[in-house]
Amino acid sequence: MNEQVVSHAACGTAGALYALINAVTGCACIYSCFYRGKMRAQYNIEGSDCGDCLKHFFCELCALTQQYRELKNRGFNMDLGWAGNVQRQQNQGAAMGAPVFQGGMNR
Known part of the structure; x- marks a missing residue:
């Protein structure tokens, strides 16, 4: 199966789950x-x-x-989704961690 198709399916599933949790509880932040x-x-x-x-x-x-922003600054391609980026980095032989940015999610 194509890497892009798999990532879109995973993204669609995550979005549907987010919407379902929001519809049932009114608090989708539980998932995010x-x-x-x-x-x-x-x-x-x-x-x-x-x-x-x-x-x-x-x-x-x-x-x-x-x-x-944190993921984008770490070199993630948002079109691939989480699983697609993990797979891409594993294929490149790189560790999942990109250069550490000072302060992290504080901007």
């Missing part, structure tokens, strides 16, 4: 703060799970924008 924690762990960025949830609960758009 999970990815913030995943990013922090992956790149050794300071923070806490509680802080992640609070950021997403009170300002979801700002938190998602920070995550987008």
Whole structure:
């Protein structure tokens, strides 16, 4: 299967799950703060799970924008999605971590 097709399917699934959680609970931040924690762990960025949830609960758009910028600054191709970028970096023999930016998601 084509790498782009797989990433679009994964993105569509994640979007549908986000919408479903939002429709059922009215609080989709439950799902999105999970990815913030995943990013922090992956790149050794300071923070806490509680802080992640609070950021997403009170300002979801700002938190998602920070995550987008952090990934973009680390060389991610947003068209490939998370799984596509992981696969691309593994094929290139690079570790998942790109150069560490001072301060992380504080901008």
